[in-house]
Amino acid sequence: xxxxxxxxxxxxxxxxxxxxxxxxxxxxxxxxxxxxxxxxxxxxxxxxxxxxxxxxxxxxxxxxxxxxxxxxxxxxxxxxxxxxxxxxxxxxxxxxxxxxxxxxxxxxxxxxxxxxxxxxxxxxxxxxxxxxxxxxxxxxxxxxxxxxxxxxxxxxxxxxxxxxxxxxxxxxxxxxxxxxxxxxxxxxxxxxxxxxxxxxxxxxxxxxxxxxxxxxxxxxxxxxxxxxxxxxxxxxxxxxxxxxxxxxxxxxxxxxxxxxxxxxxxxxxxxxxxxxxxxxxxxxxxxxxxxxxxxxxxxxxxxxxxxxxxxxxxxxxxxxxxxxxxxxxxxxxxxxxxxxxxxxxxxxxxxxxxxxxxxxxxxxxxxxxxxxxxxxxxxxxxxxxxxxxxxxxxxxxxxxxxxxxxxxxxxxxxxxxxxxx
Numbered sequence: 370x371x372x373x374x375x376x377x378x379x380x381x382x383x384x385x386x387x388x389x390x391x392x393x394x395x396x397x398x399x400x401x402x403x404x405x406x407x408x409x410x411x412x413x414x415x416x417x418x419x420x421x422x423x424x425x426x427x428x429x430x431x432x433x434x435x436x437x438x439x440x441x442x443x444x445x446x447x448x449x450x451x452x453x454x455x456x457x458x459x460x461x462x463x464x465x466x467x468x469x470x471x472x473x474x475x476x477x478x479x480x481x482x483x484x485x486x487x488x489x490x491x492x493x494x495x496x497x498x499x500x501x502x503x504x505x506x507x508x509x510x511x512x513x514x515x516x517x518x519x520x521x522x523x524x525x526x527x528x529x530x531x532x533x534x535x536x537x538x539x540x541x542x543x544x545x546x547x548x549x550x551x552x553x554x555x556x557x558x559x560x561x562x563x564x565x566x567x568x569x570x571x572x573x574x575x576x577x578x579x580x581x582x583x584x585x586x587x588x589x590x591x592x593x594x595x596x597x598x599x600x601x602x603x604x605x606x607x608x609x610x611x612x613x614x615x616x617x618x619x620x621x622x623x624x625x626x627x628x629x630x631x632x633x634x635x636x637x638x639x640x641x642x643x644x645x646x647x648x649x650x651x652x653x654x655x656x657x658x659x660x661x662x663x664x665x666x667x668x669x670x671x672x673x674x675x676x677x678x679x680x681x682x683x684x685x686x687x688x689x690x691x692x693x694x695x696x697x698x699x700x701x702x703x704x705x706x707x708x709x710x711x712x713x714x715x716x717x718x719x720x721x722x723x724x725x726x727x728x729x730x731x732x733x734x735x736x737x738x739x740x741x742x743x744x745x746x747x748x749x750x751x752x753x754x755x756x757x758x759x760x761x762x763x764x765x766x767x768x769x770x771x772x773x774x775x776x777x778x779x780x781x782x783x784x785x786x787x788x789x790x
Contacts, residue, residue, distance in 0.1 A: 379788045387786060394634065483690070500781070559622070647748060699730070702734060703761045716788065720783065732773050744769065
């Protein structure tokens with residue numbers, strides 16, 4: 370089914386603008402800017418720099434840091450997802466599971482704790498934190514297993530918990546999240562450089578906040594789970610742990626936390642690249658993916674008749690009702706394609722994860738246009754049935770509308786681009 374020439378050109382343009390969004394979040398460049406503005410802390414005589422890099426951008430951040438070191442260097446531990454893993458001279462690299470934690474991630478968490486626990490007051494710990502770090506460095510609290518945490522994570526995803534809610538729960542079940550990293554590093558001071566994948570850039574939520582105070586306590590996590598009806602579904606060990614009284618501990622040490630990149634910066638790069646007619650409509654596109662689709666369609670209807678580039682950024686949630694495969698970006702793209710009325714002009718809509726991966730698939734998201742539903746039906750499939758089964762990957766694949774970029778080496782949440790001819 371041949372696309373009109375204008376729509377084909379808009380699709381190419383959308384891909385180019387999405388590439389600009391990913392380039393703006395380049396972790397090496399972001400860290401280089403931060404280190405130029407404020408040099409690394411130096412260890413005391415007899416001490417060393419100890420480096421832990423965790424997240425989807427861990428390798429390029431660690432690589433850039435190693436280029437800038439001029440003091441005594443101790444251990445360098447890098448933990449990233451399988452797709453982004455590669456050898457890095459001078460560092461130990463551990464590849465682990467994301468978004469579902471696995472045994473390699475548990476081993477990585479144990480190695481981080483061992484490294485930090487050996488730090489002295491003369492050392493300086495450097496943490497390089499990026500999106501995905503929460504799943505890549507699991508360290509279950511006492512009495513819990515990796516399977517317990519994986520089941521909790523599955524339940525939170527299935528019931529549409531937003532990222533801040535998810536991290537409130539995760540932090541209480543971990544020895545490293547919610548400031549646990551700092552406790553293990555004591556008495557060594559910690560400096561953290563953070564690439565944000567969280568809308569609003571709440572440092573407590575990025576990689577579940579290893580170097581900042583937690584979002585809440587056990588009582589808050591328990592109350593949230595009970596209010597959302599998830600409490601009885603949790604593993605018994607998790608319920609027992611959250612029911613126990615909060616232990617009395619020393620005050621949490623403070624780290625020097627520096628934010629080096631964010632979703633908003635990527636949206637601004639798209640707007641600059643698109644030029645006249647570009648506008649950031651919403652930089653906090655969160656919550657239910659169905660509501661987000663309606664918001665985007667409403668923005669298209671409200672746009673004037675001139676060519677326009679409407680930009681959104683955020684991280685939506687999908688409530689699982691079926692057995693299909695997909696992710697929040699693929700489902701958002703499919704919903705927009707299904708709900709967009711006749712506009713009287715060509716349009717394309719792109720929704721993609723800046724890490725190059727959307728859910729448990731090989732796609733970053735979707736790139737749809739006015740003919741997407743027709744192409745799905747022409748393949749013999751029914752888009753409505755696929756959507757009801759949360760099978761957005763199959764629907765977009767049938768239309769040739771999957772956005773596949775490969776791993777990008779960064780992660781600053783999702784970017785949505787609506788181009789109106």
